[in-house]
Amino acid sequence: NAGVTQTPKFQVLKTGQSMTLQCAQDMNHEYMSWYRQDPGMGLRLIHYSVGAGITDQGEVPNGYNVSRSTTEDFPLRLLSAAPSQTSVYFCASSLRGPGANVLTFGAGSRLTVL
Amino acid sequence: GNSVTQMEGPVTLSEEAFLTINCTYTATGYPSLFWYVQYPGEGLQLLLKATKADDKGSNKGFEATYRKETTSFHLEKGSVQVSDSAVYFCATTGRGTGFQKLVFGTGTRLLVSP
Numbered sequence: 001n002a003g004v005t006q007t008p009k010f011q012v013l014k015t016g017q018s019m020t021l022q023c024a025q026d027m028n029h030e031y032m033s034w035y036r037q038d039p040g041m042g043l044r045l046i047h048y049s050v051g052a053g054i055t056d057q058g059e060v061p062n063g064y065n066v067s068r069s070t071t072e073d074f075p076l077r078l079l080s081a082a083p084s085q086t087s088v089y090f091c092a093s094s095l096r097g098p099g100a101n102v103l104t105f106g107a108g109s110r111l112t113v114l
Numbered sequence: 115g116n117s118v119t120q121m122e123g124p125v126t127l128s129e130e131a132f133l134t135i136n137c138t139y140t141a142t143g144y145p146s147l148f149w150y151v152q153y154p155g156e157g158l159q160l161l162l163k164a165t166k167a168d169d170k171g172s173n174k175g176f177e178a179t180y181r182k183e184t185t186s187f188h189l190e191k192g193s194v195q196v197s198d199s200a201v202y203f204c205a206t207t208g209r210g211t212g213f214q215k216l217v218f219g220t221g222t223r224l225l226v227s228p
Contacts, residue, residue: 033213040220043218044218045216048213048215050213058215059215090157090158100214101214101216102163103158103160105157107157108156
């Protein structure tokens with residue numbers, strides 16, 4: 001069981017470039033979410049999805065786009081990268097129902113924007 | 115909204131020492147409380163949780179008790195090992211069965227030396 005798989009692990013971008021961080025889970029979890037981790041700030045929710053075709057904004061959605069065309073995949077798109085988006089990004093998934101608040105995280109994607 | 119405050123690190127201990135990492139929360143209603151751990155180079159993983167007042171979560175020798183009267187959920191371990199070196203995050207969320215926006219603390223780094 002692979003769990004939550006994120007790619008790439010590391011990426012360097014120039015300001016203004018776009019890219020997609022991939023996230024896939026094989027646990028048939030309904031809920032998926034993206035967090036960013038910054039020093040001294042803990043993890044902050046960017047976007048989340050409660051099922052295929054349904055997405056919503058979290059705490060810090062600006063500059064990011066998501067879609068959920070299948071249960072398994074939840075890519076995060078950076079439309080025009082900015083240095084403020086330098087961070088470590090984590091994808092997470094969880095079950096619906098009583099297990100909704102127990103998250104399984106991917107290993108993270110470290111993004112540097114120059 | 116809900117929030118958690120945890121002690122700043124790093125916490126530096128010798129092997130077999132007693133560990134306490136403090137966490138206090140602010141929440142409306144009846145939140146659930148969590149400790150997540152992040153080992154070097156990995157994503158976060160659930161360490162333990164408690165869903166109501168006076169519940170004690172425990173796992174791998176770690177314990178935390180949900181104290182409503184002091185709004186606290188302090189993490190303790192009687193005898194730490196070098197392998198416990200990691201970043202520990204306190205988190206809170208609601209207890210519903212829909213998507214829950216976990217709110218994380220800033221993390222406390224634990225360094226255990228032989």
